Amino acid sequence: MTVSVLVPSSLTREAEDKREATRKLGYVARAATIFRADRLIVFPDRDGETGRFDGGFVETVLRYAATPPYLRNEAWDKRDELEYAGILPPLRATSQTGSESDGSGSTRQGIVTEVGPDHRVRVNCGLQHPISLNVPPEMALEEGERVTVRISSRRPVRAKLVDEPLPGLSVERTDLQAALGREDAGVRIASSRFGEQLTVGRLEPLAGRIERDGMTVAFGSPERGLPDILGIEASAIAASSSGDDDADPSAPGDGVEPTADPATGFDLWLNTVPDQGSEVVRTEEALFATLASLSLRA
Known part of the structure; x- marks a missing residue:
């Protein structure tokens, strides 16, 4: 099972300074690590970038955060993007292969x-x-x-x-559609407040499909959700996500219906923070809420 997390290059658009931007990216890397993501992918949203902290900055800080501490001096020279790397929270990653263990193999x-x-x-x-x-x-x-x-x-x-892939979280930068088109993309999920509300009944069949096929989950950026990034109307997402009111969530099948706009490349749009108590759910907060829910097993 492969888990990929997709975040836009405009992720730090609201940060007032480099320190705040670095701290935010640290929480993103923490969320991806805690829930055992295999890949953390930065996709371009050039219309949403502020110019100060573009995709190169986002990728560099995330790649540094994902580098084991004992390799950082060897792997990274002094770089302007890493001025505040010291405030990044430690990941303390334990890969699925046991890379941090002392055991044989x-x-x-x-x-x-x-x-x-x-x-x-x-x-x-x-x-x-x-x-x-x-x-x-x-x-x-x-x-x-x-x-x-x-x-x-x-x-x-x-x-x-x-001759094996490097253990731990990998960070890369690639096009959104290319990431969604990978053979191991699994269930392709767009996280959005305009999506279908995630319920207990909805989660059970979805969790079974994720456990079997893996998943790719994409997130938006501050003040620019995925509908804005993709140039589609939020009302169309809400309409397509409403589904069939008479549908039985326990009925046979994988429980994943395609979106009404398959050109986006997603299988479904999900709202994993229904009835949110704050007007804004930050991207790093959405990562924790979404990955925690989708990591549950049927």
């Missing part, structure tokens, strides 16, 4: 610090010192490259390089 990220002769490299993977490892024949590595290290013993150290 755990994996963790490393970074190549030196390429030597005889197909060997030195790798910093958060142990006391960089370790020397053989490079598998199918791999070609360069200094500064991120790698996956499988550790079978720490005392004495026994480890090897493996």
Whole structure:
């Protein structure tokens, strides 16, 4: 099951300064980590960007936040976008493969610090010192490259390089439609206050589908929800999400009806904070509310 979280490049449009923008992005990274998202994707919303904190800023801070602390000095030089990186809340990520455990067979990220002769490299993977490892024949590595290290013993150290995706949360920047079109996108959900209200009866069949196929959940930005970003009328979303009042939520099937506007690429629009008590639900708050609900299992 793959979980992808999509946020717009205009995510920090309301931030008064870089410090506030950095703090907001830290909460976004925390939410994605807490609910075991595999990918955190920044999609373009250039009409909503203020110019100060564009998609490059958002991506850089999120990628830094997702970098294991023991690699940050090696992986990142001093950059203007990271001026307030010190206020980012720690993720304390434990990947699904057990990358932070001490057990046999755990994996963790490393970074190549030196390429030597005889197909060997030195790798910093958060142990006391960089370790020397053989490079598998199918791999070609360069200094500064991120790698996956499988550790079978720490005392004495026994480890090897493996040709596997890096453990933990990955951050990237790509087009919204490209993200929704991935083969492993699963249930494609647009989070919006104009969507169908999420109820207990609605959640049960939806949770079963998510557990089987995974999900991709997209969010809007301050004062620019997904309808504004996509250039569609909110009234059309509300109408398409009202559904059939006579429908039985416990009826057989996957419980996911397509939206009336399939050109958006979403399977459904959901309001996961029905009857909200505040006029505005911030994006980072919506992430916690939405991912908490959709992480429940049938």
